[in-house]
Amino acid sequence: AQKVTQAQTEISVVEKEDVTLDCVYETRDTTYYLFWYKQPPSGELVFLIRRNSFDEQNEISGRYSWNFQKSTSSFNFTITASQVVDSAVYFCALSEEETSGSRLTFGEGTQLTVNP
Amino acid sequence: KAGVTQTPRYLIKTRGQQVTLSCSPISGHRSVSWYQQTPGQGLQFLFEYFSETQRNKGNFPGRFSGRQFSNSRSEMNVSTLELGDSALYLCASSLGRNKDYGYTFGSGTRLTVV
Numbered sequence: 537a538q539k540v541t542q543a544q545t546e547i548s549v550v551e552k553e554d555v556t557l558d559c560v561y562e563t564r565d566t567t568y569y570l571f572w573y574k575q576p577p578s579g580e581l582v583f584l585i586r587r588n589s590f591d592e593q594n595e596i597s598g599r600y601s602w603n604f605q606k607s608t609s610s611f612n613f614t615i616t617a618s619q620v621v622d623s624a625v626y627f628c629a630l631s632e633e634e635t636s637g638s639r640l641t642f643g644e645g646t647q648l649t650v651n652p
Numbered sequence: 653k654a655g656v657t658q659t660p661r662y663l664i665k666t667r668g669q670q671v672t673l674s675c676s677p678i679s680g681h682r683s684v685s686w687y688q689q690t691p692g693q694g695l696q697f698l699f700e701y702f703s704e705t706q707r708n709k710g711n712f713p714g715r716f717s718g719r720q721f722s723n724s725r726s727e728m729n730v731s732t733l734e735l736g737d738s739a740l741y742l743c744a745s746s747l748g749r750n751k752d753y754g755y756t757f758g759s760g761t762r763l764t765v766v
Contacts, residue, residue, distance in 0.1 A: 581757035642695040
């Protein structure tokens with residue numbers, strides 16, 4: 537069955553530090569999609585990135601970067617030069633093409649606190 | 653364009669009552685999914701509707717039901733409320749089944765059962 541694990545429950549950093557959020561997933565499908573969402577205190581899940589299983593190209597977007605490695609089933613997310621506004625809960629999620637259809641399976645979330 | 657709209661934002665109900673939550677997807681989006689978020693269980697999938705048909709369902713009891721209207725708006729209903737149903741209920745809309753479309757979430761409805 538599909539599973540997403542975010543081993544880091546809470547991370548606290550000082551502003552301008554770099555921080556990496558870890559995500560490990562399990563799936564038997566060959567076609568799957570991986571997502572990162574951010575949830576600020578308001579509650580809304582804000583979409584950050586989506587990757588499919590055939591696209592291992594890592595990406596940098598502004599202060600955000602992602603490292604997708606199928607060999608280790610990991611999809612890590614890095615914030616460079618963190619800011620106080622980055623404080624939120626970050627969720628990694630998996631969607632399988634065949635087994636689970638359209639549903640997203642979420643990890644437990646990582647609470648990131650960026651202190652001034 | 654307008655995002656995903658969920659109403660109401662907050663709701664307090666008594667055990668045994670029933671409740672209906674509403675979700676209006678982004679204009680043009682035909683898929684609506686519902687998720688329950690609790691501190692203990694995290695984010696869990698409830699069900700998904702596409703073109704007025706339920707095409708995927710999570711592991712929740714039959715007290716949880718939903719429907720989708722021809723304008724893609726969706727409602728979910730919880731009957732015979734239990735204290736454990738207290739949660740943030742999130743709705744997500746998508747253009748279609750292709751995951752490359754992604755999912756856009758609303759701000760949620762926070763339900764408290766007393």
